[in-house]
Amino acid sequence: MLNLPRIAACFLMIMSGAAFAVEPEIVVNIEKIGEAFVVEATIDVQAPLRMAWEVLTDFDNMAGILSNLTSSKIIRRKDNIVFVLQEGSARYGIFSYSFASEREIRMEPMKRILARQIAGNAKRFESELELTQKGQRTLLRYHAEIVPDSGIARTFGGPFIQHEVEEQFTAMAAEMMRRKTP
Numbered sequence: 001m002l003n004l005p006r007i008a009a010c011f012l013m014i015m016s017g018a019a020f021a022v023e024p025e026i027v028v029n030i031e032k033i034g035e036a037f038v039v040e041a042t043i044d045v046q047a048p049l050r051m052a053w054e055v056l057t058d059f060d061n062m063a064g065i066l067s068n069l070t071s072s073k074i075i076r077r078k079d080n081i082v083f084v085l086q087e088g089s090a091r092y093g094i095f096s097y098s099f100a101s102e103r104e105i106r107m108e109p110m111k112r113i114l115a116r117q118i119a120g121n122a123k124r125f126e127s128e129l130e131l132t133q134k135g136q137r138t139l140l141r142y143h144a145e146i147v148p149d150s151g152i153a154r155t156f157g158g159p160f161i162q163h164e165v166e167e168q169f170t171a172m173a174a175e176m177m178r179r180k181t182p
Helices: 004-021 049-056 059-065 151-180
Strands: 025-033 036-045 069-078 081-092 095-108 112-120 124-134 137-147
Touching: 025 151, 036 124, 036 151, 049 124, 049 137, 049 151, 059 069, 059 081, 059 151, 137 151
Parallel strands: none
Antiparallel strands: 025 036, 036 137, 069 081, 081 095, 095 112, 112 124, 124 137
């Protein structure tokens, strides 16, 4: 005789295991060195390298991918360099922080993205994102140095930045999976 509840439970366990297998593995470490917060992160996503690259460089549509952005647009291009203007508001608990930035982004297609803030709320922002293909997965290694512009940001910056980095890479990985699925 079939035990439907047991079969249903086994099916749910199998399906939930499959769902967890596609979740990105995100590890973020923040260290404060002087005024700067140094971010080291690795993100392992179940998406091919080309798909990861397409999402990570879709600057004109980034406001639709990241919930903390209200606008994102390329304002000029020069070879493999784009200048991107972004505005938004980041939230962490009861705190929120409105921001605007113009960044120079240098791209080495399918390998690396270097970003440097030209203008904006932070005193300094520089980042490097390296991509490596691992079968049908992509490993992202992210390094950033951020010097906040306000005392509050410097005081609460570590947990706030960690939350933002985790949230942004989770959203980008979800977009990779959405685009991957027909």
